[in-house]
Amino acid sequence: EQAASVMANDRQVMEGNRIFTVQEDLTTAEGEITFLATKGPLHDAAGNVIGMVGVSHDITERKRAEEEIRESEHKYRVLFETANDGIFLLNETGVVDCNQKGADMCGRTREEMIGCSPMDFSPERQPDGQLSSELAAAKMAAALDGEPLRFEWESLRADGEPFAAELALNRVEMGGAVFLQAICRDITERKRAEEAVARERTFSEDIINSLPGIFYMYDDKGKLVRWNKKHEEATGYSSEEMLGRYVLDWFSEEHKQYILSQVQSVFAEGESFAEAPLSIKNGSQVPYFFTGRLATLDGKQYLVGVGIDITERKRSEAERTLLA
The missing domain is CATH 3.30.450.20 (PAS domain)
Structure with missing residues (x-):
């Protein structure tokens, strides 16, 4: 079957009287080998096609590398899209990509998220009184310097509803460019549960001490x-x-x-x-x-x-x- 395919390619070159570049796969005792073949017609003095000449390059390793890259990209995209946490990719202009979970968490579409800055999802001040803008700038700078960070952050949805988030910031490099990856987990329910436990403990302590x-x-x-x-x-x-x-x-x-x-x-x-x-x-x-x-x-x-x-x-x- 492989030989028939190669011969068919050769006929196309001669019958079409044109140069033809094609990928050809051959099975050998050492396994599957992929060639990138460039073939052209061979002419006699009168210009008639009398045969074919060609050059083939073994691109097996390159094809394997490309396949591994595609597989890796596919796995990353699957993890990116199916993660239970919001995942954001940012540069100096703001959000350049995010998964659906991240967009839903912020109450926006993915298209609306592009170009947004962290301050678009933050109140003026954090619960400890610090300005969100100053604190965010400091943490982003530290993460871009290579320091992985994990911290809690008071965030806002598009309609202004606050929610508690746990953020993990990391510097990542892709295609020669530097980005900030933010993984965001909505911990609103966990915080409410913790606050309820704290209130119950305080209430119990008050009773015991009385x-x-x-x-x-x-x-x-x-x-x-x-x-x-x-x-x-x-x-x-x-x-x-x-x-x-x-x-x-x-x-x-x-x-x-x-x-x-x-x-x-x-x-x-x-x-x-x-x-x-x-x-x-x-x-x-x-x-x-x-x-x-x-x-x-x-x-x-x-x-x-x-x-x-x-x-x-x-x-x-x-x-x-x-x-x-």
Whole structure:
């Protein structure tokens, strides 16, 4: 079949009496070889076509390189178009290309994106008060100098709706020109979730700190994992000193076995109570009434409870005993 194709090309040269350049593929013992052949008619003294002459160049490696480039470009274009993040290519004039995700993110068509500058998608100032224009210029300059950057950015859609974005900037070179590649991820929902968690944590902290006694939360190893400000104030320990303390650290030797049994009751039965002196930093012992309930968080069990200073109650009981 290949020989027939070559012979057909030769006939075209002679029958058409013209120079002909064609790519010809031949299969050899070493594999497929591609030639670029230039052929022309051979004339006798009278000008009649009596044959054909030609020159062939082996372009196999060039063809392979071209195919690899085409395949690479195809893969890049597929990744570019199907990415879940917005991808932008910028130069000194603004956006020169972007994928559909990027255009949708900004509320524009791809045609409308061309030539836009980063300030077309930014408010006057970022949440920290810095001018967007100055901050953007500094970050773009750093990225063009070869420093890969990743940062959060307050952005605007075409209708003025703000959205939180995570940007990655990198310098890229294509066709001898330098560009800035920006990969943009809309993190609005993530930021809202983080803010909701932060609000919930603040609310929980406010509730815990408003309790009339000391609040504590111990894991199933008896390690203190959460407490309120009153716990620090009542015992004289700082938040750093509270870290790593265990439930039995608060009690003298004569009360440790009793407290341990009550803690075990919480994990076994779900609830328990205890009265015992609490050892504080200055070495004194303060009588407390302790509650303990079993709580489950993220699949782990904890003891949570409140301790109430019963010094006044103990004093009143002692006075009544004396009067009796």
